[in-house]
Amino acid sequence: MNAIKKLFDIEFPIIQAGMVWCSGWRLASAVSNAGGLGLIGAGSMYPDVLREHIKKCRLATSKPFGVNVPLLYPDIDEVFEILAEEKVRIVFTSAGDPSKWTSSLKENKMKVVHVIANKKFALKAEQSGVDAIVAEGFEAGGHNGREETTTLCLVPEICETVGIPVIAAGGIGSGKAMLAAMALGAEGVQVGSAFAASVESSAHENFKNAILNSGEGDTKLSMKTLIPVRLMKNDFFHRVEKAEAGGATRAELLELLGRGRAKKGMFEGDLSEGELEIGQVASGIREIKPAAIILQEMWQEFIAEKERISNLSF
Numbered sequence: 001m002n003a004i005k006k007l008f009d010i011e012f013p014i015i016q017a018g019m020v021w022c023s024g025w026r027l028a029s030a031v032s033n034a035g036g037l038g039l040i041g042a043g044s045m046y047p048d049v050l051r052e053h054i055k056k057c058r059l060a061t062s063k064p065f066g067v068n069v070p071l072l073y074p075d076i077d078e079v080f081e082i083l084a085e086e087k088v089r090i091v092f093t094s095a096g097d098p099s100k101w102t103s104s105l106k107e108n109k110m111k112v113v114h115v116i117a118n119k120k121f122a123l124k125a126e127q128s129g130v131d132a133i134v135a136e137g138f139e140a141g142g143h144n145g146r147e148e149t150t151t152l153c154l155v156p157e158i159c160e161t162v163g164i165p166v167i168a169a170g171g172i173g174s175g176k177a178m179l180a181a182m183a184l185g186a187e188g189v190q191v192g193s194a195f196a197a198s199v200e201s202s203a204h205e206n207f208k209n210a211i212l213n214s215g216e217g218d219t220k221l222s223m224k225t226l227i228p229v230r231l232m233k234n235d236f237f238h239r240v241e242k243a244e245a246g247g248a249t250r251a252e253l254l255e256l257l258g259r260g261r262a263k264k265g266m267f268e269g270d271l272s273e274g275e276l277e278i279g280q281v282a283s284g285i286r287e288i289k290p291a292a293i294i295l296q297e298m299w300q301e302f303i304a305e306k307e308r309i310s311n312l313s314f
Contacts, residue, residue, distance in 0.1 A: 003165040004188030007111060007131060008064050008090060011035030012299050013188030014178070015134075015167060016195045016291070018068020018092055019142060020044035020277070021266040025053040027200040027291055029060035034292035039092055043070045044263065047078045054086045064090060066111075070143075071096020084108045092134065095143055095227070099128040115169070117145025117154070119161050126162045133162060134190050137170030141193055141279035144221055144228045151181070159185030173281040175301025179309070182302075191298070193279040198291045204269030207276060214282045225250050226257070232276035236261065 004013040016023065016031040018039035028038030040057060042050050050067070057065055067088050072095045073079055080101065083091060091105055094115035105112050106129060114125040115134040125133055135158040137151025138144060151170040159166050168181035169190035178189045196203055197211045214232060222231045222240050225248070231237050243256055257275075265274015289297075 002187055004132065004167060007165065008037050008066075010037050010064060012295065013167075014295055014298060015039065015092075015188060015190040017169065017190050017192035018042065018066075019192050019196055020262055022196045022201045022203045023068070024202040025057035025060060027195060027198060027202065028053075028065050029057045030198075030200040030291040031195065031295060032057075032061045032063040032065045034295045035063075036295050037090070038065045038291075039068045039090075040065070041068050042079055043068065043073065044267070047075050047082055050079060051082050051086060054082070054088060058086075066090030066092055068092040068094065070094050071098070071101065076101075080105065083110070093130075094134075098125050098130055102128040102130055113167065116158070118147050118149065119157060122158045122162050126164055130164065132165040132167060132187075133158065134167045134169050135159075135186070136190070137168075138221070139171030139230075139280040140169055141196070141219070141230045141282070142277040144230050146224065146228055148221065152184070155181060155184040155186050171279060171281050173279075173284060173298075175298045175303070176305050177281075178298060178302045179305045191294075193281045194285060194294050194298075195291055196278060197282075197285050197288055198294055199288060200291050203266050206269030206271055207266050207274075208288055210271055210276065211278055211282045211285050212288065214278070214285075216283050219278055219280055219282060223253060223257070225253055229275075229277060230279060232278050232282070234265075234274070234276060235272045236265075236275060 012035045014036040016038050018041035020043040023041035028040045031038035040053050091110050092113045098114040112130045113132045114130045116122045135155050137154045138148045155168045165187040167188045168186035172189045173194040197208045261275040264270045265276045
């Protein structure tokens with residue numbers, strides 16, 4: 001049996017990424033109800049809001065779901081206390097050192113997955129005891145690896161490096177891309193941008209429509225002096241790019257970023273001054289669809305392409 005399906009007790013090895021300002025209980029429950037694994041994105045939630053989303057998600061689905069927690073979260077202790085109290089069974093961690101938290105999470109009967117972008121942190125995650133790894137390539141939206149390694153190069157290297165299941169992420173928004181990831185050794189895929197533009201996504205309609213209207217080259221990795229993040233190009237992005245080119249210090253970039261910039265863009269819909277985190281695959285998204293349809297179409301295309309390849313003669 002597929003390792004990711006078995007690990008999470010899900011029908012399809014497709015995970016919806018826990019994206020800030022996009023991944024609330026509605027999206028997570030919709031994906032889980034459709035047979036994938038939905039994740040609530042804790043990175044944009046205060047602890048009490050996160051608890052509310054967990055409770056609502058549990059009412060909306062009887063299927064497994066999880067929570068994505070950036071380890072740089074300021075209220076991380078309180079967040080993990082809430083996950084334990086609410087008996088969350090699946091946790092995806094990112095943006096930090098998993099060795100500090102993994103053992104205590106597993107003591108609370110949680111399955112733990114850590115997101116990495118290079119071999120060094122893959123090994124560190126495996127040594128910390130995580131159950132699986134998300135290998136996220138340079139194409140992905142949001143926070144990204146400084147190495148700028150693409151999914152096509154990263155996934156097989158990580159699969160050869162670790163002995164635990166690998167989930168591929170970055171640039172995956174179709175069944176064809178999923179098949180490619182599985183051919184590279186992945187046991188499942190994590191999908192972000194396609195679900196960010198779904199009906200159930202909590203992103204603002206302005207942001208969803210911007211995704212639909214985006215084209216090739218409309219996203220770029222930015223803020224490398226801070227934490228690299230792939231953004232859609234807008235007025236804010238161009239100011240950051242100019243500042244970085246001019247040798248701006250970390251402090252100057254932090255001042256330019258300010259507070260609530262991602263909320264302003266993705267949740268409130270300010271397409272000029274907001275931080276718009278999205279992956280390269282956005283240029284191929286042309287319709288806002290229900291999450292269940294996105295998942296079903298991806299799986300059907302995966303199966304069809306797998307059959308087509310098996311029938312090819314070389």
